[in-house]
Amino acid sequence: MKDKVTxxxxxxxxxxxxxxxxxxxxVDCRHILEPSRKLVMMDKSGKYEFIFVKPSDVPxxxxxxxxxxxxxxxxxxxxxxxxxYELIDLGFAKCRLCLAGYxxxxxxxxxxxxxxxxxxxxxxxxxxxxxxxxxxxxxxHGSIELGPIVGLSDIxxxxxxxxxxxxxxNLCVLEEIVHCSARLITNKVxxxxxxxxxxxxxxxxxxxxxxxNQ
Ligand code: PRP
Numbered sequence: 001m002k003d004k005v006t007x008x009x010x011x012x013x014x015x016x017x018x019x020x021x022x023x024x025x026x027v028d029c030r031h032i033l034e035p036s037r038k039l040v041m042m043d044k045s046g047k048y049e050f051i052f053v054k055p056s057d058v059p060x061x062x063x064x065x066x067x068x069x070x071x072x073x074x075x076x077x078x079x080x081x082x083x084x085y086e087l088i089d090l091g092f093a094k095c096r097l098c099l100a101g102y103x104x105x106x107x108x109x110x111x112x113x114x115x116x117x118x119x120x121x122x123x124x125x126x127x128x129x130x131x132x133x134x135x136x137x138x139x140x141h142g143s144i145e146l147g148p149i150v151g152l153s154d155i156x157x158x159x160x161x162x163x164x165x166x167x168x169x170n171l172c173v174l175e176e177i178v179h180c181s182a183r184l185i186t187n188k189v190x191x192x193x194x195x196x197x198x199x200x201x202x203x204x205x206x207x208x209x210x211x212x213n214q
Contacts, residue, residue: 008067010055068190074180101155117147
């Protein structure tokens with residue numbers, strides 16, 4: 001279909017909340033949440049295509065124009081730093097990027113370099129560079145909280161949502177870096193070439209989010 005618009009979504013909560021909003025905009029797409037291994041699905045009208053990707057890959061698909069629109073956490077956007085438009089703060093999937101560790105951890109560690117385990121390697125580098133502090137960044141892909149527990153790192157840089165993972169592992173927030181939530185992003189070229197479809201949809205989503213915030 002000409003002017004088909006492709007969404008990059010990550011399965012799970014981000015996709016569920018995105019579908020709720022899209023349904024309110026008149027996009028009939030609830031069926032894409034049904035359990036399935038399909039990676040590409042269409043809405044009922046055939047105007048919108050959905051591709052299911054890893055959360056951290058959403059900005060990559062959108063930057064390359066394979067997807068026109070994506071829904072992604074601000075934490076991922078900060079880490080990926082892709083050339084996309086960040087149009088709307090969707091307000092869900094709220095969390096905080098934090099430094100965390102044992103309560104009495106000395107964050108300054110003037111003599112030895114502080115060891116920081118994280119999935120957010122670029123965020124960590126930028127954060128400590130801005131502070132002028134030399135740290136050793138240890139990249140991990142999950143279960144980040146294990147870092148200080150097993151002595152792999154002094155602290156972690158990770159997202160904190162409910163705080164339960166930290167609490168259950170006797171760790172705590174040492175410093176808050178930034179508040180994050182889901183964002184609607186678009187490909188820069190698509191916003192011009194598919195403006196007739198994308199702009200009205202973006203305006204509807206914006207109006208829904210604003211009315212929810214009132
Ligand atoms: C994320 C994050 C924390 C946890 C925070 O992990 O890395 O471990 O959620 O959530 P909480 O504050 O509500 O406890 P995720 O569940 O994505 O798993 P992972 O360990 O594979 O990264």
